[in-house]
Amino acid sequence: MRKVVCIAFIFLNSSFCLNAQRTSNIWYFGKGVGLNFNNNPPTPLTGGALTSIESCSSVADKNGNLLFYTNGVSVNNRKKELMIGGVPIGGDMSSTNGAVIIPFHGNDSLYYIFTRGAASQDEQNLAYSIVNINRDGGYGEVIQKNNIIEDKIIEKLTVVSHCNKKDFWVIVRKWNTDEYHSYLVTSTGINSTPVVSHTGLVVSGAETNAIGVLKSSTNNKKLAAVHGFQNDLVELMDFDNTTSYF
Incomplete structure (x- = not known):
């Protein structure tokens, strides 16, 4: 069942947990800063090469060691x-949900970076x-880039684990x-035909409404969307991570 809730503020976990290991324990964002969640409490990181107004994503190995990070424009290695x-x-580093990294299922050496x-x-x-x-001796290389899946997408991009x-x-x-469009990513690749869900308001008009x-x-059963300057609302929705329907 869909629920649209008009509220001023909602708190959601801002990190995407790739799995139960420490692959999301290193964050880099902003202007060369970050957080190390291998420590309790988390400790600050400095000296990062990433500069970003909004867009950022990073990934570590299963032991919490940084592999690479991105602002959606460029990719920096662990050096x-x-x-x-x-x-x-x-x-674009000015996209609110501008980049997300997920691993290839069944191939530990490959990662997708989705951008908008x-x-x-x-x-x-x-x-x-x-x-x-x-x-590059374990420092990584971008072997494919900017493969376009779909156009006319607003500044909303997230990844949810399938129930399997x-x-x-x-x-x-x-x-x-x-419309929300959900693309299934499996060990065989990206399904180019999205599952389409109709829910909530029509996002249109000024470009600021796309922000x-x-x-x-964290249980993958709810999604929340903030629609910039359009109606000043937050949509809170039920989500089925088996079918991806809202």
């Missing part, structure tokens, strides 16, 4: 240097790049519609 082939990858542009861009594309972390605990749903919001965050709850 805090630009990864081979790491620029440009098609995103900012609301101010003429083409607001959902795209993906692929990193092979074993290349192996696959993922990549979820975006379509401009000038009431805003889409996040899931």
